Amino acid sequence: MNLSTALTAPSRLRYDHSKGKDQPAQLAIAEIKSNLQKFVPPGYTVKHSGVAHNLPFIAWVAVLDTDQTTTPQSGIYIVYLYCEDMSKLYLSLNQGFTAHQSKAKNVAKFLRKKSLHQMALDSIIADTRTLKKQLVEDISRLKNNVETIDLKSDEKFAEGYMAGHIAGFEYDLANLDSETKILSDLQLLYPIYARACEISDQQSLLNPESWTTTSGDNEYKRSQIFKNKPIKYNEFYPKASTPVKVSLSRHISVSNFRSRKHEKLIEDFVAYVHQFDFKATNNKIGKRDLLIKDSQDIEFLVEAKTVKTDGEEAVRDAIGQLLAYRYEYYEKDYRPELIALFNLKISELWKGLLEELQIEWVFSHNGTWYASKRLNDLFVKRNL
Numbered sequence: 001m002n003l004s005t006a007l008t009a010p011s012r013l014r015y016d017h018s019k020g021k022d023q024p025a026q027l028a029i030a031e032i033k034s035n036l037q038k039f040v041p042p043g044y045t046v047k048h049s050g051v052a053h054n055l056p057f058i059a060w061v062a063v064l065d066t067d068q069t070t071t072p073q074s075g076i077y078i079v080y081l082y083c084e085d086m087s088k089l090y091l092s093l094n095q096g097f098t099a100h101q102s103k104a105k106n107v108a109k110f111l112r113k114k115s116l117h118q119m120a121l122d123s124i125i126a127d128t129r130t131l132k133k134q135l136v137e138d139i140s141r142l143k144n145n146v147e148t149i150d151l152k153s154d155e156k157f158a159e160g161y162m163a164g165h166i167a168g169f170e171y172d173l174a175n176l177d178s179e180t181k182i183l184s185d186l187q188l189l190y191p192i193y194a195r196a197c198e199i200s201d202q203q204s205l206l207n208p209e210s211w212t213t214t215s216g217d218n219e220y221k222r223s224q225i226f227k228n229k230p231i232k233y234n235e236f237y238p239k240a241s242t243p244v245k246v247s248l249s250r251h252i253s254v255s256n257f258r259s260r261k262h263e264k265l266i267e268d269f270v271a272y273v274h275q276f277d278f279k280a281t282n283n284k285i286g287k288r289d290l291l292i293k294d295s296q297d298i299e300f301l302v303e304a305k306t307v308k309t310d311g312e313e314a315v316r317d318a319i320g321q322l323l324a325y326r327y328e329y330y331e332k333d334y335r336p337e338l339i340a341l342f343n344l345k346i347s348e349l350w351k352g353l354l355e356e357l358q359i360e361w362v363f364s365h366n367g368t369w370y371a372s373k374r375l376n377d378l379f380v381k382r383n384l
Helices: 003-012 024-037 097-105 116-134 136-140 156-164 179-206 261-274 312-329 348-356 373-382
Strands: 044-048 060-065 076-082 088-095 167-172 244-247 255-258 279-281 290-293 299-305 337-342 360-365 368-371
Touching (some): 003 024, 116 179, 136 179, 261 337, 261 360, 368 373
Parallel strands (some): 337 360
Antiparallel strands (some): 044 060
């Protein structure tokens, strides 16, 4: 079953929130999660509605950047939202409404001039307005973007989803677009998602009292080693992919739970190269992300980057770090090959720059790995 077919199933099977979890339509929603997970980049996860005790009025399937949030209750995420009457489907860049509800509940009763629900709506509307204003150029590039969504419901969470919509697309479930169009629309939202997270980072630090859609700083310390210290291969240990609590600022008492999308990308890439008899290590290698070595003992220094827009920022950062680490960790008479690893597709322009600098590139796109010609040839030869 392809993704477009899976997305129409809950409507065709007449999803009803008042019925149990074993209804065919709810089982179909769980199937969407399995189908969609194949297409999301490393470090993103898929969650679906219906895992709680009661089924929601609005069925949904969400794609979460685990560096931003691990739950649709808070932060920013991409989500497929079904109208209550199952006539329309929206692909929406949205925000967790529960966080705004929780914030409203923490306001002292004597300061409340509106209902808690209206306070939560006002809060998410304010955040949405800020995000849309700063994303106006990015959103303007989306063909057929819908400014607002109508979920055909006055249920509280439905109102929250509608108020939290930032950008996205509308589909007619009776005549859903092609698989190619569905996947293309999803890909178009990733760069805007990344930019929205940046804006949220800034607002969390600059306006911690008024900003609710929190994000944060995902930097973490890595230990250094002495130059020329022998490296032991086959000592790859996936780093934590479970949420870790990090401080947003030393000066502001705000924190958030974050996962390491960066580490998930590295873990998936190591699993990929193992099939070509490459050894890998990330143990006691200092600031370097990853080292891999082929059966001919050719060593590759790998720098992993998460992509925004067409990859310019990620490519420039990768080049700088690869050249710096090669200089810092290796003597002139022995320098490793260089690989820039990305979680999303980069443009032809930046592929060309990397190749001109003799840096190999590799990225994941719709569940498939793509590599520069020389690197791809190495993989193919190792697999013969």
